[in-house]
Amino acid sequence: MYCATIIKLKMANVHYLIAGSAIILLVLAQGGFAIKCYECNSHNDPRCAEKIPPGDLAKDCSDHKNGAKYSFCRKITQIIEFSVNGLPPDTRTIRSCGYEEGQYKNRCYQRSGFGGRQEVCACDTDTCNGAVTMKATFGVLLASLVVFIARA
Structure with a gap:
């Protein structure tokens, strides 16, 4: 039970990391269209x-x-x-x-x-x-x- 909770928390952190990286990439890419x-x-x-x-x-x-x-x-x-x-x-x-x-x-x-x-x-x-x-x-x-x- 304890290991399953830790694994769920780690997976949630990975999802936050992926979502945050996607947002950062979108912001940086959007700036590339016009300076x-x-x-x-x-x-x-x-x-x-x-x-x-x-x-x-x-x-x-x-x-x-x-x-x-x-x-x-x-x-x-x-x-x-x-x-x-x-x-x-x-x-x-x-x-x-x-x-x-x-x-x-x-x-x-x-x-x-x-x-x-x-x-x-x-x-x-x-x-x-x-x-x-x-x-x-x-x-x-x-x-x-x-x-x-x-x-x-």
Whole structure:
């Protein structure tokens, strides 16, 4: 009788684990259909240069109607070091949806030229072109799942 009760409890834990995993997979898969990115330019809106931009600057990339398939977010930091063409030195942050993946997805690269330089970063989770990324949240979620399994 005691062993049967323990087996029933273990089976119930397995069912909870399966149901929880299915929910997590559905949530993660649903996010794969369209990506949401911050879209702004600090030249036009100084809030874009904040470490974490305000939520109203986040846009659903599928709202763009130009036919491109947006699959990642991009953040460009431009530094103009001295006056060029009558414009003063400046630093700008440009955040946008991206569709030409190339080799730099989930990576950053730097370019420089006469009078300035820029850093371009690309990432593939919602609003990852802000300071906080979904990868950290996913890591916490995964760690919680492992602890749940270990306790079962």
